[in-house]
Amino acid sequence: MRTQVPHRWEWVADKKRKATLAKIPVEWILPEHVIKDAASRRKITGSFIEALLSDRECAITNITSPVLIERICERQYTSTEVTLAYCKRAAFAHQLNNCLHEIFFSDAIKAAGELDAYLANTGETSGPLHGLPVSLKDQFHVKDVETTMGYVSWVGTFEGEKGTGQEFNVESQLVEELKSLGAVLYCKTSCPQTLLLGETVNNLIGSTMNPVNQLLSCGGSSGGEGALLALGGSTIGVGTDIGGSVRIPASFCGVYSIKPSFGRFSYRKVANNDPGQTIVNSAIGFMSTSLPALDLFMESILSTKPWLRDPDVVEIPWRPHLKQQPKKLCFAVMRNDGMCTPHPPIARGVGIAVEAAKRAGHEVVDWQPPPHSEGVAIHGACLGADGGHDVWKQLAILHEPLIPQMEEMYGGGPTDPMPVPEYQDYALKRLRYTARYMEYWNSTVEFTGTGRPVDAVIMPVAPHAAVIPNRYFHYGYTEIADLLNFTAVAIPITTVDKSVDQTPDKFEPLNDEDLKNWKAYDADIYDGAPVGIQLLGRRFDEEHMISIAEEFVKLL
Known part of the structure; x- marks a missing residue:
């Protein structure tokens, strides 16, 4: 009987999946019986995933972004300890839920160590997001990290093209801003092929389901973000929205999100579907386990004056007086x-x-x-x-x-x-x-x-x-x-x-x-x-x- 030879795209996808899993430390690989147990359950958020963590890891990953930053600044936690806890919980989330496209934990841990050294040597934080782990939808370019945006065809390329010199060498403006504010980036989350879907399905990793109810979808197109937040593998993440792509997964997974107007935050150097369509613009969106986190996050990003670098951003600083109701x-x-x-x-x-x-x-x-x-x-x-x-x-x-x-x-x-x-x-x-x-x-x-x-x-x-x-x-x-x-x-x-x-x-x-x-x-x-x-x-x-x-x- 003749053996069926896989298509090249299947081989590329399989190789990519294995390479991603290989970036999870061996000590964080879940036993097969835990994976099977999770698959048999309707809900794997809350107590199920927390049972896999230490009490201190649960404490770190169950608090909101503003409190987390405050405790790092007060030296109750180090940036390294916080980053390790979130990387570990994200690693578990991915093995249980299939929600990550890119893992760069080692880079995150190194960056966290540098933040700890800076705080120890100067007595000051590096910015208002000092030590905060931030997850990203896989549209955002991070140097030395791949961007596939749900396409197998983009593996090993820059947005589908080879030999451009931009492969692994481009950083979205928003990513640069987050790093300048002291944020620690550690993973990129799953999205559907084409982005134009309220589910998260692609040929790279298959489907990302809803961890609150695994009979249902996590939503899309920022679906991996919603799933990761629901599983506690992130406290705040960045997505995009042209038809509901941060609001849908947030609502489906039981977290918060905001879709700002296009032009408030920088979309510069962010990968996108049909980028020349500009009548209806895709907007940067934010998702979190709390509303105060969204508030702090937006105010911090706008403090970098993104309009000085992105011609599409309107010069509107954060206006706290508009919060008075x-x-x-x-x-x-x-x-x-x-x-x-x-x-x-x-x-x-x-x-x-x-x-x-x-x-x-x-x-x-x-x-x-x-x-x-x-x-x-x-x-x-x-x-x-x-x-x-x-x-x-x-x-x-x-x-x-x-x-x-x-x-x-x-x-x-x-x-x-x-x-x-x-x-x-x-x-x-x-x-x-x-x-x-x-x-x-x-x-x-x-x-x-x-x-x-x-x-x-x-x-x-x-x-x-x-x-x-x-x-x-x-x-x-x-x-x-x-x-x-x-x-x-x-x-x-x-x-x-x-x-x-x-x-x-x-x-x-x-x-x-x-x-x-x-x-x-x-x-x-x-x-x-x-x-x-x-x-x-x-x-x-x-x-x-x-x-x-x-x-x-x-x-x-």
Whole structure:
């Protein structure tokens, strides 16, 4: 019988997987029985992964970023000790959950040692993030570390090209800024092939599932970040968002995230899908186990004045005064975007948020902006304008197959790109739609009762809590913020309870997509999954929205 010879891409992927695992110290390799035990469980966060660590390692990896920095500065912990604890927990997380693309623990430990020496010799910290371990989505270039962005074809290259002299020799501006602030970078997390997916699946490592409920996806495209944070292998991470890519995995995995407006933080020298598409820009986003961490992180990065090096960054320093909130706020609520009905636990989560706001004496009104269906159509047209040519260009390098989840969008191969006049017309449509949306928001001053327009909009992140693999049908709830270039924060609210979150006897679908989404709900499968909401703000509204989100956390 003839032995089947693997395709070159399969050989490259296998070699890459083994090389990544080989970077985990031998003493951190988990026994096979632990791996099998994890695979048999629905939930591997919390007590399961913590049982593999010492009490001190648990203590270090269970505190928030600001507290961690404070304790390093007070010399309760050394940077080296903290880095070792996070590297170890991240190593366990990857073996249990398949959430890392790149491991550079040895470089991180060396950098931490240098920070300890600096503190000992000078009595001062190297910056406001001194000793803080930071994980990165695998779009960010770090010198001497590979960037694959979920493509097997990018292994051993610089964004798919060889012989450029840039291989392993480029650093994203944001990475340089983080290092200058004293952060310790130690791993890069998994993302889906093409990035354009609310799950994390690629031909390099397969799937990254949801560690809170392993029957479900961790989300995407910053899915590895969400999974790693849920497993305690990171306290703060950096991702990107063009259709919900930090808000979706944060909500699915039960952590916090913020999608700032594009132009607030540097995207310079960050790898991306179809980088020439600039009508709807991908924004830098941040994910964490706490809101104060996001606050500290953004303020610290902006202290480096990124606008002096990146022409796309607007010169807006951090504005702490915008965090001061009036005693009475007015929230709008969008329970249904008119395209896809949220599942019962999501509807309940939005209701919990609304009732919490009302109990605190805040105003809540209905949100009826220009139809989201119109905005979502513009968003989709812009992202698909190149006809899939960038995707197929990368896949063709090693004849790498398209993942099944992207078959509907790209399965037929590249198609004719959108003609330039039509593309320019969509740019104008986006501007007109955004202007109408802003006008509507301004008009709400007439009925808020506060003398101001609505402060923020409460809405779902997705129509489901996490997602059953290959059952993500509607991205409209997150896409709208990217189209508008508005700020949005995702916060956890509750978890699915199968005894409460049952479907009603009657359901009238809005359309075929709505029916497919509704039929995908299964209370037993979703039981225990995190339920989150997002708070939508206006452009460059990061300080205000972090403060609004912190208010919600207090209320809840």
